[in-house]
């Protein structure tokens with residue numbers, strides 16, 4: 001049976017993904033995970049648009065109340081991370097724990113369907129030699145979302161379709177108009193849905209974390225000023241520190257125990273390597289020897305040449321050291337490091353700490 005459950009956020013990408021599969025002859029079921037209370041792209045407004053789309057296509061529409069799992073897996077993860085002085089990346093965690101696995105589970109258990117699809121810009125291929133599912137960057141590099149998908153497991157990749165991976169965003173918009181979808185003109189959503197819903201990360205966090213004044217210090221411990229909560233800072237940050245200095249100052253460390261933000265000059269945030277934990281090897285089996293790759297340490301950052309050195313001795317490769325060919329700035333604990341060879345995503349994990 002050619003059945004597929006398509007994750008609908010109410011935006012143009014997932015609308016076109018659903019319409020494309022529908023046109024290709026798939027038996028499509030629309031599904032929205034209700035993630036947040038209040039307004040927001042995937043919430044009240046999104047659900048109305050998604051329901052209307054399913055009506056236009058003449059396909060069934062389901063909503064799964066996932067607010068509790070989102071709260072536990074994402075809100076708590078973010079708040080406790082910022083409280084501990086790191087800058088967590090919620091999107092890869094959300095994709096893995098809130099979206100893909102639960103969607104596939106719902107499709108299988110409730111609908112008897114063994115395939116899901118989303119409007120992500122990324123591609124899935126199969127290694128002909130090993131049968132392993134591989135993740136690749138989207139053809140449209142300006143929209144590529146593979147970075148957020150590094151934590152997906154083989155079972156999920158084997159049962160997922162990304163209908164937009166081979167096309168540009170401009171083509172998606174054209175198709176939306178051609179299909180006559182009411183979402184064709186919807187504006188681009190922000191990268192982070194929580195920011196869209198709350199205005200900024202700061203105002204989101206301020207709802208959960210009380211302001212707690214503390215010192216801003218230099219590397220020698222000298223007090224340079226005051227901050228109003230370590231969760232307002234991120235490593236590598238230059239703007240908004242609020243201290244006048246001859247040379248630009250960067251946040252180079254956050255000491256949650258002392259409630260201190262540590263600042264220094266550009267040289268002080270340059271790093272030659274970092275340790276990455278909770279690694280997921282996607283397109284290749286965990287290597288036993290160092291490999292050459294290009295690593296991306298932020299969503300919008302350019303991938304840079306590096307060597308990935310396995311550290312764990314159990315052969316699982318779940319902890320690695322990434323050595324950059326050239327020193328990098330803004331290597332931020334909590335963010336994802338994802339390494340590629342060309343467009344092939346080899347693996348990724350969470351940055352534990354940065355060395356210099």
Ligand SMILES: Nc1ncnc2c1ncn2[C@@H]1O[C@H](COP(=O)(O)OP(=O)(O)OP(=O)(O)O)[C@@H](O)[C@H]1O
Pocket residue numbers: 006007008009010011012013014015017031032033034035041042099117118119120188189193
């Ligand atoms: N709440 C949700 N329920 C089900 N699927 C979702 C939800 N949010 C996002 N998705 C799926 O994940 C894909 C990527 O989501 P993202 O938040 O990055 O939106 P996007 O790239 O702006 O896409 P869109 O234009 O469809 O909103 C969407 O295209 C959709 O298929």
